[in-house]
Amino acid sequence: MTLRTLFVLLVLVALPARAEAPLRGHGGPVRALAVSPDGRVAISGSFDQSAILWAIDEGAALAVLRFHDGAVNAAAALPDGRMATGGEDGRVALWRLGSAEPVAVFADHAGPIAGLAVSPDGARLASASWDGTARIRPLPGADGPAPDRPGRVASEHRGNVNGVAFLPDGRLVTVGYDAALRVVPEDGPALTVTLPTPLNAVATAPDGEIAAAGADGTVRLLGPDGRERAAVAIPPRPVIALAVSPDGGRIAAATVGGAVAIIDRRAAKVLFTLVGPGLPVWSLAFRSDRELLTGGSDRLVRRWDLRTGEPIGPLAMAAPADGLAAFRGERGAEVFRACAACHTLGPDGGNRAGPTLHGIFGRRIATAPGYGYSEALRRLDLVWSPETVARLFEVGPSRYTPGTKMPEQTIGDPRDREALVRFLERATR
Numbered sequence: 001m002t003l004r005t006l007f008v009l010l011v012l013v014a015l016p017a018r019a020e021a022p023l024r025g026h027g028g029p030v031r032a033l034a035v036s037p038d039g040r041v042a043i044s045g046s047f048d049q050s051a052i053l054w055a056i057d058e059g060a061a062l063a064v065l066r067f068h069d070g071a072v073n074a075a076a077a078l079p080d081g082r083m084a085t086g087g088e089d090g091r092v093a094l095w096r097l098g099s100a101e102p103v104a105v106f107a108d109h110a111g112p113i114a115g116l117a118v119s120p121d122g123a124r125l126a127s128a129s130w131d132g133t134a135r136i137r138p139l140p141g142a143d144g145p146a147p148d149r150p151g152r153v154a155s156e157h158r159g160n161v162n163g164v165a166f167l168p169d170g171r172l173v174t175v176g177y178d179a180a181l182r183v184v185p186e187d188g189p190a191l192t193v194t195l196p197t198p199l200n201a202v203a204t205a206p207d208g209e210i211a212a213a214g215a216d217g218t219v220r221l222l223g224p225d226g227r228e229r230a231a232v233a234i235p236p237r238p239v240i241a242l243a244v245s246p247d248g249g250r251i252a253a254a255t256v257g258g259a260v261a262i263i264d265r266r267a268a269k270v271l272f273t274l275v276g277p278g279l280p281v282w283s284l285a286f287r288s289d290r291e292l293l294t295g296g297s298d299r300l301v302r303r304w305d306l307r308t309g310e311p312i313g314p315l316a317m318a319a320p321a322d323g324l325a326a327f328r329g330e331r332g333a334e335v336f337r338a339c340a341a342c343h344t345l346g347p348d349g350g351n352r353a354g355p356t357l358h359g360i361f362g363r364r365i366a367t368a369p370g371y372g373y374s375e376a377l378r379r380l381d382l383v384w385s386p387e388t389v390a391r392l393f394e395v396g397p398s399r400y401t402p403g404t405k406m407p408e409q410t411i412g413d414p415r416d417r418e419a420l421v422r423f424l425e426r427a428t429r
Helices: 331-339 386-395 414-427
Strands: 008-010 030-035 039-047 049-057 060-066 073-075 083-086 092-095 104-106 113-118 124-129 133-138 152-156 161-166 172-176 181-184 191-194 200-203 208-212 218-222 228-233 239-244 250-253 262-266 269-274 281-288 290-295 300-305
Touching: 030 290, 030 300, 039 083, 039 281, 039 290, 049 073, 049 083, 073 124, 083 113, 083 290, 104 239, 124 161, 133 161, 133 172, 133 208, 152 172, 152 181, 152 269, 172 200, 172 208, 181 200, 181 208, 208 239, 208 250, 218 239, 239 281, 250 281, 250 290, 262 290, 331 414, 386 414
Parallel strands: 030 073, 030 281, 073 113, 113 161, 161 200, 200 239
Antiparallel strands: 008 060, 030 039, 039 049, 049 060, 073 083, 083 092, 092 104, 113 124, 124 133, 133 152, 161 172, 172 181, 181 191, 200 208, 208 218, 218 228, 239 250, 250 262, 262 269, 281 290, 290 300
16 A cells, blocks of 8 residues: 555544543644534644544544645535545545545646535535636545546636635635635526635635635625625734634634634624634634634644633643744744744754745755655746745745745735845845
């Protein structure tokens, strides 16, 4: 059996339940979460290229799934108990509990998968990708073969498609870096609404209302007709994940700054904020109307009691050492903080979700030792210099370095770009 399809089954032993502790097992930030319809099992995906199935009440891992070549960015739970994962490799894998390998694989995207959604009837799976498309495919039955045709392109954006969701009537909703929200029926023209900011996440409520959020840190509530009903500001920006409670009453919104706001959807106001260790929260999943799961850069899956706003069990993590403490007060270091979750600076930091930046200046692109670059990136003729790094953040990674795994971001202020470059020149020597 190859490493890619290695399946490690962890048998639950007769130990006291650890439900009061966070779920610990990933070697990188937790990028994706989904919970089974009965609320007993969760699946998490990580930058460490693995997915883990969890028995939530026992606080224990049931299985570690290794299939994707790259980060596992998306997860979804099917009504029949199967799970789906989407990866940086552009593939979607369908899993059945107890199976050593995926029961089906869909490889019809040309870029990383950023989101997954299951139709209300459980018959279709939608995927959002950085190739600029969202696709819908029929799902095989529990014991049936995978469909032999690729998923159809249901929605197209000018740039990365970052989120996907189904409305209760089966229409598809997609959001992208182009600031567009699209509502796509099975037949007929799509409705396109342009919002004021690049969009990272979308979720839908049982009554058909749509929540969308992105770079400006605002959660916007829209009807299925695209009309905006309300907007809720969630500092610090940007918002990178959304989830709606099963009863539709609450929205959870996570930010790169580590805050998770719990919003009363109907009143369009923040009820309270979940206070964690202050690291980016990448993923959210409601277990019930009273419990939320979060996954973040601390590599843990945490449980939260939404009646109190408190974690279930201790935060269980000492404050991490601040690698930028020596540069406190420098503008360039503050600009770099948004990059610190994925990149290290020093000779002993190693690779994370992104390659180490130690010695970056004068280094040819895609040559940091030990990091798995895409073939498209390896073919680029580029050497990192103050000028090329500044240009990267001026026009954005997807335009300047096509084929990159780096999240799309730009630095609009030339003074901030200059400060970042000068900081990197000193910090990466």
